[in-house]
Amino acid sequence: QQRGIELGRGTVVDGNAIIQLHDVDVSKNYTIIVTYGGTTTYFANETVGPLEVLKLNVSLTPSVVNNTAGNVSIKVDVDCLFEENVNNGTVEIYLDDGETLIG
Known part of the structure:
Protein backbone atom coordinates (compact mmCIF):
# COMPACT_ATOMS: atom_id res chain seq x y z
CA GLN A 1 0.00 0.00 0.00
CA GLN A 2 1.45 3.35 -1.02
CA ARG A 3 1.41 5.94 1.73
CA GLY A 4 0.10 9.42 1.09
CA ILE A 5 0.51 12.54 3.17
CA GLU A 6 0.94 12.01 6.92
CA LEU A 7 -2.18 13.35 8.63
CA GLY A 8 -0.87 13.25 12.17
CA ARG A 9 0.89 11.22 14.82
CA GLY A 10 0.33 10.45 18.47
CA THR A 11 2.05 8.77 21.38
CA VAL A 12 0.63 5.48 22.65
CA VAL A 13 -0.54 5.77 26.28
CA ASP A 14 -2.39 2.93 28.03
CA GLY A 15 -2.88 1.17 24.69
CA ASN A 16 -4.32 4.18 22.83
CA ALA A 17 -3.06 6.99 20.63
CA ILE A 18 -5.37 9.92 19.95
CA ILE A 19 -4.67 11.88 16.77
CA GLN A 20 -6.79 14.94 15.99
CA LEU A 21 -7.36 15.64 12.31
CA HIS A 22 -8.26 19.20 11.32
CA ASP A 23 -10.02 20.55 8.22
CA VAL A 24 -11.41 17.15 7.21
CA ASP A 25 -14.37 17.18 4.80
CA VAL A 26 -17.54 16.00 6.56
CA SER A 27 -19.93 13.35 5.26
CA LYS A 28 -17.14 11.63 3.39
CA ASN A 29 -15.45 8.25 3.49
CA TYR A 30 -11.69 7.82 3.39
CA THR A 31 -9.28 4.90 3.36
CA ILE A 32 -6.49 5.40 5.87
CA ILE A 33 -3.21 3.63 6.55
CA VAL A 34 -2.33 3.36 10.24
CA THR A 35 1.21 2.41 11.24
CA TYR A 36 2.80 1.50 14.55
CA GLY A 37 6.58 1.76 14.60
CA GLY A 38 7.16 -0.86 17.27
CA THR A 39 9.42 -0.83 20.31
CA THR A 40 12.03 -3.11 21.84
CA THR A 41 9.09 -5.15 23.16
CA TYR A 42 6.54 -4.98 20.30
CA PHE A 43 6.85 -5.56 16.56
CA ALA A 44 5.89 -2.81 14.12
CA ASN A 45 2.51 -3.18 12.38
CA GLU A 46 0.44 -1.51 9.69
CA THR A 47 -3.24 -1.74 8.77
CA VAL A 48 -5.50 -0.23 6.13
CA GLY A 49 -9.06 0.63 7.04
CA PRO A 50 -12.02 2.89 6.49
CA LEU A 51 -12.56 6.28 8.11
CA GLU A 52 -16.08 7.67 7.89
CA VAL A 53 -16.39 11.35 8.81
CA LEU A 54 -19.91 12.26 9.92
CA LYS A 55 -21.62 15.54 10.59
Missing part, protein backbone atom coordinates in the same frame (compact mmCIF):
# COMPACT_ATOMS: atom_id res chain seq x y z
CA LEU A 56 -21.92 16.44 14.28
CA ASN A 57 -25.24 16.28 16.08
CA VAL A 58 -26.60 19.36 17.79
CA SER A 59 -29.17 19.87 20.52
CA LEU A 60 -31.68 22.74 20.54
CA THR A 61 -32.90 24.30 23.79
CA PRO A 62 -35.48 27.09 23.41
CA SER A 63 -36.27 29.51 26.25
CA VAL A 64 -38.45 32.61 26.47
CA VAL A 65 -36.36 35.71 27.25
CA ASN A 66 -39.09 38.35 26.76
CA ASN A 67 -42.80 37.68 27.25
CA THR A 68 -44.35 41.07 26.50
CA ALA A 69 -47.84 40.78 24.99
CA GLY A 70 -47.46 40.61 21.21
CA ASN A 71 -43.67 40.72 21.43
CA VAL A 72 -42.21 37.40 22.58
CA SER A 73 -38.47 36.79 22.24
CA ILE A 74 -37.20 33.22 22.23
CA LYS A 75 -33.55 32.33 22.69
CA VAL A 76 -32.47 29.00 21.19
CA ASP A 77 -29.23 27.47 22.46
CA VAL A 78 -27.63 25.39 19.70
CA ASP A 79 -25.12 23.10 21.38
CA CYS A 80 -22.72 20.46 20.11
CA LEU A 81 -20.97 17.94 22.35
CA PHE A 82 -17.62 18.40 20.58
CA GLU A 83 -17.50 22.18 20.02
CA GLU A 84 -17.87 25.18 22.31
CA ASN A 85 -20.13 27.20 20.03
CA VAL A 86 -22.10 26.46 16.88
CA ASN A 87 -21.63 29.50 14.65
CA ASN A 88 -23.37 28.77 11.36
CA GLY A 89 -26.84 27.91 10.13
CA THR A 90 -30.35 29.24 10.73
CA VAL A 91 -32.90 28.39 13.42
CA GLU A 92 -36.59 28.51 12.48
CA ILE A 93 -39.55 28.21 14.85
CA TYR A 94 -42.81 26.59 13.73
CA LEU A 95 -46.14 25.97 15.41
CA ASP A 96 -46.68 22.32 16.27
CA ASP A 97 -48.82 21.89 13.13
CA GLY A 98 -45.45 21.55 11.37
CA GLU A 99 -46.35 24.13 8.73
CA THR A 100 -46.71 27.62 10.21
CA LEU A 101 -43.41 29.51 10.45
CA ILE A 102 -43.65 31.98 13.33
CA GLY A 103 -40.06 33.20 13.53
